[in-house]
Amino acid sequence: MNEFQIRYNEYLAEFEKYLQEYAAKMVTSPTILGDSMRYSLLCGGKRVRPVLALACADALGLDKQEILPFALALEMIHTYSLIHDDLPAMDNDDFRRGKPSNHKQFGEANAILAGDALLNEAYSICFRECAKGEKYAVVSAFLNECAGIYGMIAGQSADMQFSEENRELTEEDLFYVYEHKTGKLLLAPVAMASILSGNKSYLALEQFGKLLGKLFQMTDDILDVTGDFKALGKSIGKDETENKWTCVRLYGLEGAKIRAAECAMDALAILEGVEGDVSFLRDLVDYVLKRSN
Amino acid sequence: MNEFQIRYNEYLAEFEKYLQEYAAKMVTSPTILGDSMRYSLLCGGKRVRPVLALACADALGLDKQEILPFALALEMIHTYSLIHDDLPAMDNDDFRRGKPSNHKQFGEANAILAGDALLNEAYSICFRECAKGEKYAVVSAFLNECAGIYGMIAGQSADMQFSEENRELTEEDLFYVYEHKTGKLLLAPVAMASILSGNKSYLALEQFGKLLGKLFQMTDDILDVTGDFKALGKSIGKDETENKWTCVRLYGLEGAKIRAAECAMDALAILEGVEGDVSFLRDLVDYVLKRSN
Numbered sequence: 001m002n003e004f005q006i007r008y009n010e011y012l013a014e015f016e017k018y019l020q021e022y023a024a025k026m027v028t029s030p031t032i033l034g035d036s037m038r039y040s041l042l043c044g045g046k047r048v049r050p051v052l053a054l055a056c057a058d059a060l061g062l063d064k065q066e067i068l069p070f071a072l073a074l075e076m077i078h079t080y081s082l083i084h085d086d087l088p089a090m091d092n093d094d095f096r097r098g099k100p101s102n103h104k105q106f107g108e109a110n111a112i113l114a115g116d117a118l119l120n121e122a123y124s125i126c127f128r129e130c131a132k133g134e135k136y137a138v139v140s141a142f143l144n145e146c147a148g149i150y151g152m153i154a155g156q157s158a159d160m161q162f163s164e165e166n167r168e169l170t171e172e173d174l175f176y177v178y179e180h181k182t183g184k185l186l187l188a189p190v191a192m193a194s195i196l197s198g199n200k201s202y203l204a205l206e207q208f209g210k211l212l213g214k215l216f217q218m219t220d221d222i223l224d225v226t227g228d229f230k231a232l233g234k235s236i237g238k239d240e241t242e243n244k245w246t247c248v249r250l251y252g253l254e255g256a257k258i259r260a261a262e263c264a265m266d267a268l269a270i271l272e273g274v275e276g277d278v279s280f281l282r283d284l285v286d287y288v289l290k291r292s293n
Numbered sequence: 294m295n296e297f298q299i300r301y302n303e304y305l306a307e308f309e310k311y312l313q314e315y316a317a318k319m320v321t322s323p324t325i326l327g328d329s330m331r332y333s334l335l336c337g338g339k340r341v342r343p344v345l346a347l348a349c350a351d352a353l354g355l356d357k358q359e360i361l362p363f364a365l366a367l368e369m370i371h372t373y374s375l376i377h378d379d380l381p382a383m384d385n386d387d388f389r390r391g392k393p394s395n396h397k398q399f400g401e402a403n404a405i406l407a408g409d410a411l412l413n414e415a416y417s418i419c420f421r422e423c424a425k426g427e428k429y430a431v432v433s434a435f436l437n438e439c440a441g442i443y444g445m446i447a448g449q450s451a452d453m454q455f456s457e458e459n460r461e462l463t464e465e466d467l468f469y470v471y472e473h474k475t476g477k478l479l480l481a482p483v484a485m486a487s488i489l490s491g492n493k494s495y496l497a498l499e500q501f502g503k504l505l506g507k508l509f510q511m512t513d514d515i516l517d518v519t520g521d522f523k524a525l526g527k528s529i530g531k532d533e534t535e536n537k538w539t540c541v542r543l544y545g546l547e548g549a550k551i552r553a554a555e556c557a558m559d560a561l562a563i564l565e566g567v568e569g570d571v572s573f574l575r576d577l578v579d580y581v582l583k584r585s586n
Contacts, residue, residue, distance in 0.1 A: 017390075109383050147413055
């Protein structure tokens with residue numbers, strides 16, 4: 001394992017410990033509510049968003065205890081969005097992270113509730129932090145905005161609309177979906193760490209977060225063509241079957257790979273202007289570009 | 294119109310104005326997202342929860358501007374829960390407030406997103422308030438708890454579990470669902486006004502809110518038998534068709550009416566011990582007991 005992988009695993013372990021402790025305390029009545037939430041929340045996964053939050057905290061000299069609650073809230077929001085996205089009325093996916101998706105395991109009604117519950121619980125964490133002072137309210141509001149009608153939900157809605165309209169998408173259309181549906185929740189950890197630390201490179205970090213989000217979605221589209229089910233833990237080849245617009249369809253596979261590499265270069269260039277130890281963030285860009293899952 | 298109706302309409306008008314102004318500013322891309330949110334949010338309805346919030350503010354000498362944002366957040370949470378509850382996988386209701394339910398109008402996928410969006414937007418309002426100080430974070434956390442896995446969602450989940458188990462329900466089972474599924478969001482406005490005003494009768498008001506919530510659900514069950522579609526704006530007779538446990542099934546129609554009246558008496562008795570002008574709250578108990586919609 002190289003230095004990057006070692007640090008990634010350290011961040012991952014720190015987050016998983018925090019997550020496990022929190023999840024164990026969610027004692028619900030009826031038990032199926034807590035079980036269905038934990039099923040999707042504790043299923044492994046790369047935890048890119050929380051790892052990014054912890055890495056940014058380290059890079060900016062912020063105590064990781066400050067960001068951990070927000071990293072957990074973010075991961076809960078991400079998880080709720082996957083549960084609802086997988087529903088038959090939405091993307092209709094039977095697998096997620098190598099296991100049956102939430103509604104396949106617990107039924108649709110419980111899956112809808114598990115998603116609602118995770119979104120609500122994410123903000124429960126934030127409200128506890130808010131009592132500590134205005135800065136924490138600002139961070140919470142930022143996360144909320146990234147998740148909501150000007151953030152991820154706007155991207156999900158646009159994605160659905162474009163599919164229904166069934167027309168040629170422009171690069172602008174596609175990037176709107178990227179920036180909102182995937183980008184906002186990858187921007188969130190970077191921006192939250194930046195606000196909490198009071199780092200002066202806020203605008204650069206915001207730009208970095210956006211580019212990383214775009215890169216992540218591009219590699220997602222590429223992996224839907226080149227990846228395999230075992231490594232990804234979810235169905236592949238769906239985009240083509242469903243005639244979905246992706247960067248692969250827009251540019252071709254090779255063109256998409258070139259655009260992804262350019263996007264990674266742009267992200268790295270931005271990091272040059274950030275105060276702090278950004279070596280891990282640099283490696284993370286490379287990791288996202290070359291990821292197989 | 295009697296004095297109670299005049300005041301009810303005044304509170305309603307004040308809330309509707311605030312709601313309309315907020316909703317008009319929700320300019321989303323794509324537009325269908327905002328449209329589907331507004332469709333369910335601006336459909337009239339009794340607005341019992343926000344009216345109760347404003348009435349409690351008046352009773353406790355609290356500036357109504359303090360409670361209005363939370364009243365709106367609460368109504369958004371209530372509305373999201375109705376949209377998701379009406380989905381085919383949940384209660385499968387085609388009508389709500391006299392109109393096609395959200396998924397009938399916009400399709401299931403958009404309805405799921407509209408619900409998610411309203412829940413998220415409700416907390417967006419709260420986070421803005423949180424920046425004003427700790428008290429507002431406490432109120433937000435209370436509202437969040439009423440909505441979440443120890444509140445309304447617990448009640449929805451229990452309701453579903455009981456339906457699946459298909460066994461004889463006890464009074465305790467039924468009241469657990471009442472207290473959580475309906476009761477928590479009716480307790481919320483009373484408790485929020487109480488916290489914001491610093492009123493000393495917090496425990497009494499909390500008890501009052503719980504009894505009012507129980508009364509509201511009991512009259513809901515009764516109206517499913519005795520009400521009519523036009524006044525209620527939603528399907529009736531569903532509980533019996535679906536063999537659902539209600540207080541009517543547990544006690545018989547006359548028994549349920551007697552229990553509801555007793556619950557109303559208990560709520561009125563509690564109000565005796567509350568500091569402030571509670572005349573409207575007294576009339577509200579009577580209104581809920583005798584309501585036809």
